[in-house]
Amino acid sequence: MRNSLLGLLAGTAAIIIAASSVNAADLPSRRAPAPVYNAVPAFTWTGFYVGANAGYGWNAGTSRHYDPAFGYVGGNKSGGFTGGGQVGYNYQMGMFVIGAETDLQYASVGNKGGYYGPLYYRGNSNGYFGTIRARAGLAIDRALVYGTGGFAYGDVGGNSGNDALLGYRRDRDTNGGYTLGAGVEYAVTDNVTARVEGLYVNLDTKSNYALGGVYNGRRDTEFGVVRAGVNYKFN
Template structure:
């Protein structure tokens, strides 16, 4: 009798433990599941872009005696502004690309001079560049150098010069440019930059005797400008 009672008690206890274990398995866990991880998109400089810029240009040449654009006593600097467009390609931390821009430039009077006589022209001009860019990206900041081909109608293009002859109209001159800058991605699409350029345009051959006299009439000027770009995805 006692043996039967003990067996019944043991069986009851086993059933209770099994039921308790099953119930515990149905209860929610004490720890929440690990949250899903959504990685933020990594910014890249790769892509096409276009934008606007504005700044200041000034004479940096040392042969201005016969140069009408930056002669002493005349305006030697002024507003520069325009548009730019280009393409970047990023590989690792390095960025390479091409950029072209077209600028209005009021950097000097376009006329002619000889000795103390000045034959004024107008102060409006333009220039453009086609440049390679190469730099290093640190997160959203890009530090780069740039250089390439330049063209424009800036100085030494109008009026009468008693030494070099007569030239009656505007002409596009050719040259080169070199510079650098810093650009920062404010968002994935908008960037802002500060850039400096040195531009050298050969203007001496615009005059009848320019090649024979070999007077250096290059329009040499610096440009400091700020700009914004929209980067296309």
């Protein structure tokens, strides 16, 4: 009788322990859940962008007239404001970035003119230029160091004057040439970038003629530009 009672108690205890283990397994864990990390997407330069810029340009070429009385006149160099807008596209491959950009600029870098004998040859510093360029650079996180070059076109102004023999004239014309430059750009946010850029622009020399084929003018259009800009990059 005693042995039977002890066996019954032992069996009951075993059932209770097994049931407790099952219930404990069903209960939620009291340990803190593992933290969930949302990976921050890496910035990429790939995408289209549009922006604006402003800076300073200086004329390194000449713009002259031939006057029968005074010979070649003109050629005063000047510098002034440049500003405009740009549109482009970048594609990033690892640390390397390639792209293309076109811009159109107002440029006050023409000649100022001056007196030559009794005649005043009035300069015209107002003009414009544009470029269509390739870009290639190295990205270091959100910074981009790049070189650029391509086709340039424009008219940055020239001399004009009231000549007694040749009459009043203006020698404005759109020229084509090339441009080279370099810059640094930084992504302030994922969509907004800021840059500083320098360009050298060389437009083909133009010669103008007037009244019976008399040689009237020469323009060597070269100028440098340093400008700052901001872009909005589309994702």
